[in-house]
Amino acid sequence: MAYVIDQSQCINCSWCRRECPTSTIQYYNRDERKHWIDPEGCIDCDICSRVCPTKCISHQPEVLPTPEQLKEAKMRARTWARGRRQLKLTIRSYVDREIARRANL
Template identity: 35%
Template sequence: MTHVVAQPCFGCKYTDCVVVCPVECFYEGEKMLYIHPEECIDCEACVPECPVEAIFHEDNVPDEWTEYTQMNADEAEKCEVITEKKEPLADQ
Protein backbone atom coordinates (compact mmCIF):
# COMPACT_ATOMS: atom_id res chain seq x y z
CA MET A 1 0.00 0.00 0.00
CA THR A 2 1.00 3.60 -0.48
CA HIS A 3 0.00 7.16 0.15
CA VAL A 4 -0.80 9.68 -2.56
CA VAL A 5 -0.27 13.42 -2.78
CA ALA A 6 -3.39 14.96 -4.33
CA GLN A 7 -4.68 18.28 -5.70
CA PRO A 8 -4.47 20.38 -2.51
CA CYS A 9 -0.66 20.28 -2.82
CA PHE A 10 -0.72 21.79 -6.32
CA GLY A 11 0.61 25.31 -6.23
CA CYS A 12 1.60 25.31 -2.56
CA LYS A 13 4.16 22.52 -2.25
CA TYR A 14 4.64 22.53 1.50
CA THR A 15 7.51 20.25 2.46
CA ASP A 16 6.74 19.57 6.12
CA CYS A 17 5.96 15.98 5.12
CA VAL A 18 9.35 15.17 3.62
CA VAL A 19 11.33 15.70 6.82
CA VAL A 20 9.33 13.05 8.70
CA CYS A 21 9.48 10.41 5.97
CA PRO A 22 11.73 7.56 7.16
CA VAL A 23 12.32 6.17 3.66
CA GLU A 24 12.71 9.37 1.60
CA CYS A 25 9.93 8.53 -0.86
CA PHE A 26 8.90 12.13 -1.68
CA TYR A 27 9.81 13.63 -5.04
CA GLU A 28 9.67 17.29 -5.98
CA GLY A 29 7.89 18.42 -9.12
CA GLU A 30 7.63 21.97 -10.37
CA LYS A 31 4.22 22.64 -8.79
CA MET A 32 3.75 19.84 -6.23
CA LEU A 33 5.27 16.85 -4.45
CA TYR A 34 4.78 13.18 -5.31
CA ILE A 35 5.13 9.93 -3.35
CA HIS A 36 6.86 7.01 -5.04
CA PRO A 37 4.44 4.08 -4.56
CA GLU A 38 7.15 1.43 -4.52
CA GLU A 39 9.15 3.25 -1.84
CA CYS A 40 6.36 4.30 0.53
CA ILE A 41 6.10 1.99 3.55
CA ASP A 42 2.63 3.21 4.55
CA CYS A 43 3.80 4.55 7.92
CA GLU A 44 1.46 7.57 7.73
CA ALA A 45 4.02 9.89 9.36
CA CYS A 46 3.50 12.42 6.56
CA VAL A 47 -0.29 12.65 6.79
CA PRO A 48 -0.62 14.84 9.92
CA GLU A 49 2.30 17.04 8.80
CA CYS A 50 0.57 18.30 5.63
CA PRO A 51 -0.98 21.71 6.38
CA VAL A 52 -3.32 21.49 3.37
CA GLU A 53 -4.40 17.87 3.95
CA ALA A 54 -3.18 16.73 0.53
CA ILE A 55 -1.92 13.25 1.48
CA PHE A 56 -4.28 10.27 1.38
CA HIS A 57 -3.96 6.52 1.67
CA GLU A 58 -4.43 5.13 -1.84
CA ASP A 59 -7.70 3.49 -0.78
CA ASN A 60 -9.05 6.81 0.52
CA VAL A 61 -8.21 9.25 -2.27
CA PRO A 62 -11.37 11.30 -2.92
CA ASP A 63 -13.16 10.34 -6.14
CA GLU A 64 -12.45 13.69 -7.77
CA TRP A 65 -8.68 13.14 -7.35
CA THR A 66 -8.26 9.46 -8.27
CA GLU A 67 -6.02 10.36 -11.22
CA TYR A 68 -3.41 11.54 -8.71
CA THR A 69 -2.65 7.93 -7.76
CA GLN A 70 -1.20 7.20 -11.19
CA MET A 71 0.22 10.72 -11.45
CA ASN A 72 2.29 10.16 -8.29
CA ALA A 73 3.69 6.92 -9.71
CA ASP A 74 4.52 8.50 -13.07
CA GLU A 75 5.92 11.81 -11.84
CA ALA A 76 8.01 10.34 -9.00
CA GLU A 77 9.99 8.49 -11.68
CA LYS A 78 10.82 11.79 -13.42
CA CYS A 79 11.57 14.00 -10.42
CA GLU A 80 14.35 14.37 -7.86
CA VAL A 81 13.98 13.04 -4.33
CA ILE A 82 13.41 15.73 -1.69
CA THR A 83 14.45 15.22 1.93
CA GLU A 84 14.76 18.73 3.35
CA LYS A 85 12.19 21.38 4.12
CA LYS A 86 11.95 24.28 1.65
CA GLU A 87 9.87 27.43 1.40
CA PRO A 88 6.39 26.66 -0.01
CA LEU A 89 5.20 28.14 -3.29
CA ALA A 90 2.14 29.65 -1.62
CA ASP A 91 1.76 31.11 1.83
CA GLN A 92 -1.59 29.75 2.96
Protein backbone atom coordinates in the same frame (compact mmCIF):
# COMPACT_ATOMS: atom_id res chain seq x y z
CA MET B 1 -0.61 0.01 -0.12
CA ALA B 2 0.83 3.47 -0.37
CA TYR B 3 0.05 7.09 0.23
CA VAL B 4 -0.74 9.50 -2.57
CA ILE B 5 -0.65 13.32 -2.74
CA ASP B 6 -3.54 15.21 -4.27
CA GLN B 7 -1.34 17.63 -6.20
CA SER B 8 -4.19 20.08 -6.79
CA GLN B 9 -4.13 20.84 -3.05
CA CYS B 10 -0.36 20.72 -2.45
CA ILE B 11 1.28 24.04 -1.53
CA ASN B 12 4.87 22.67 -1.74
CA CYS B 13 5.66 23.38 1.90
CA SER B 14 7.94 20.26 1.97
CA TRP B 15 6.95 19.16 5.46
CA CYS B 16 6.02 15.70 4.22
CA ARG B 17 9.31 15.34 2.34
CA ARG B 18 11.39 16.32 5.38
CA GLU B 19 9.58 13.87 7.66
CA CYS B 20 9.32 10.81 5.39
CA PRO B 21 11.52 8.06 6.91
CA THR B 22 12.16 6.39 3.57
CA SER B 23 12.88 9.55 1.53
CA THR B 24 10.29 8.49 -0.99
CA ILE B 25 8.60 11.86 -1.34
CA GLN B 26 9.99 13.87 -4.24
CA TYR B 27 9.65 17.46 -5.27
CA TYR B 28 8.09 17.79 -8.73
CA ASN B 29 8.08 15.39 -11.61
CA ARG B 30 8.21 15.99 -15.33
CA ASP B 31 4.63 17.21 -15.53
CA GLU B 32 4.13 19.40 -12.51
CA ARG B 33 6.14 21.24 -9.86
CA LYS B 34 4.37 19.59 -6.98
CA HIS B 35 5.34 17.01 -4.41
CA TRP B 36 4.62 13.38 -5.18
CA ILE B 37 5.17 10.02 -3.52
CA ASP B 38 7.05 7.19 -5.16
CA PRO B 39 4.92 4.20 -4.10
CA GLU B 40 7.93 1.87 -4.31
CA GLY B 41 9.37 3.36 -1.11
CA CYS B 42 6.23 3.88 0.93
CA ILE B 43 5.81 1.83 4.11
CA ASP B 44 2.40 3.25 5.10
CA CYS B 45 3.71 4.91 8.24
CA ASP B 46 1.19 7.81 7.93
CA ILE B 47 3.74 10.42 9.06
CA CYS B 48 3.36 12.53 5.90
CA SER B 49 -0.40 12.66 6.10
CA ARG B 50 -0.27 13.78 9.75
CA VAL B 51 2.08 16.70 9.07
CA CYS B 52 0.49 17.93 5.85
CA PRO B 53 -1.15 21.33 6.55
CA THR B 54 -3.61 21.01 3.67
CA LYS B 55 -4.54 17.38 4.40
CA CYS B 56 -3.96 16.43 0.79
CA ILE B 57 -2.19 13.10 1.42
CA SER B 58 -4.33 10.00 1.59
CA HIS B 59 -4.00 6.27 1.80
CA GLN B 60 -4.62 4.43 -1.47
CA PRO B 61 -4.91 0.68 -0.90
CA GLU B 62 -4.81 -0.09 -4.62
CA VAL B 63 -1.22 1.24 -4.97
CA LEU B 64 1.03 -1.68 -4.07
CA PRO B 65 4.84 -1.88 -3.84
CA THR B 66 6.36 -5.34 -4.42
CA PRO B 67 7.58 -7.31 -1.36
CA GLU B 68 11.20 -6.55 -2.38
CA GLN B 69 10.51 -2.81 -2.61
CA LEU B 70 8.77 -2.90 0.75
CA LYS B 71 11.70 -4.72 2.34
CA GLU B 72 14.15 -2.16 0.99
CA ALA B 73 11.95 0.74 2.14
CA LYS B 74 11.71 -0.73 5.65
CA MET B 75 15.50 -0.96 5.83
CA ARG B 76 15.72 2.75 4.93
CA ALA B 77 13.15 3.52 7.63
CA ARG B 78 15.20 1.61 10.24
CA THR B 79 18.30 3.62 9.34
CA TRP B 80 16.25 6.83 9.60
CA ALA B 81 14.91 5.77 13.02
CA ARG B 82 18.43 5.00 14.28
CA GLY B 83 19.60 8.43 13.12
CA ARG B 84 16.73 10.17 14.90
CA ARG B 85 17.35 8.21 18.09
CA GLN B 86 21.04 9.10 18.00
CA LEU B 87 20.20 12.77 17.47
CA LYS B 88 17.83 12.74 20.45
CA LEU B 89 20.48 11.12 22.67
CA THR B 90 23.05 13.70 21.59
CA ILE B 91 20.71 16.59 22.36
CA ARG B 92 19.68 15.10 25.71
CA SER B 93 23.28 14.57 26.71
CA TYR B 94 24.14 18.17 25.77
CA VAL B 95 21.16 19.50 27.77
CA ASP B 96 22.10 17.40 30.83
CA ARG B 97 25.70 18.63 30.69
CA GLU B 98 24.58 22.24 30.31
CA ILE B 99 22.16 21.99 33.27
CA ALA B 100 24.91 20.47 35.43
CA ARG B 101 27.39 23.16 34.36
CA ARG B 102 24.96 25.99 35.22
CA ALA B 103 24.11 24.40 38.56
CA ASN B 104 27.80 24.53 39.45
CA LEU B 105 28.25 28.23 38.61
